[in-house]
Amino acid sequence: MSTYNGSCHCGETQWTVDLGPDDAKHILCHCNTCKSLSGGAYTLNVIIPRSALQFTKGGDALKTYTYKGDSGKSVHCLYCPTCTSHPYHHQEALGNDKIVLRTGLLEKAKELEPVAEVYGKDRFAWEKEVAETFSVMP
Numbered sequence: 001m002s003t004y005n006g007s008c009h010c011g012e013t014q015w016t017v018d019l020g021p022d023d024a025k026h027i028l029c030h031c032n033t034c035k036s037l038s039g040g041a042y043t044l045n046v047i048i049p050r051s052a053l054q055f056t057k058g059g060d061a062l063k064t065y066t067y068k069g070d071s072g073k074s075v076h077c078l079y080c081p082t083c084t085s086h087p088y089h090h091q092e093a094l095g096n097d098k099i100v101l102r103t104g105l106l107e108k109a110k111e112l113e114p115v116a117e118v119y120g121k122d123r124f125a126w127e128k129e130v131a132e133t134f135s136v137m138p
């Protein structure tokens with residue numbers, strides 16, 4: 001288990017997260033919601049226990065954006081009210097104890113390897129495959 005630090009763009013929201021070797025990875029998500037929320041071609045994520053994430057600054061000030069996921073259940077995106085960086089989201093379909101952490105916001109994001117790609121059906125044609133790809137979610 002290693003502790004990783006994360007921060008939003010403006011620095012008003014900061015957190016630490018404990019990741020075991022199997023969780024210290026990036027899962028690329030190419031879905032159209034991720035494209036829309038991030039402005040990029042995909043997002044970097046991992047599903048972790050909620051208890052692994054601790055906010056050290058600004059946790060109480062986070063705002064929530066909620067939308068309906070493919071499952072029909074709500075997805076809550078938690079974001080910094082000042083700069084809109086989005087440290088994690090909670091998909092009700094995963095149950096209350098799991099959250100989806102944005103691994104791209106961790107200080108050591110460059111050290112983590114991509115382990116899977118989801119929503120490969122929405123991947124841009126010019127993007128190279130970097131890990132095992134699933135059409136939607138495995």
Ligand SMILES: [Zn+2]
Nearest residue numbers: 008010080083
């Ligand atoms: Zn911020």
Ligand SMILES: [Zn+2]
Nearest residue numbers: 029030031034
């Ligand atoms: Zn996505």
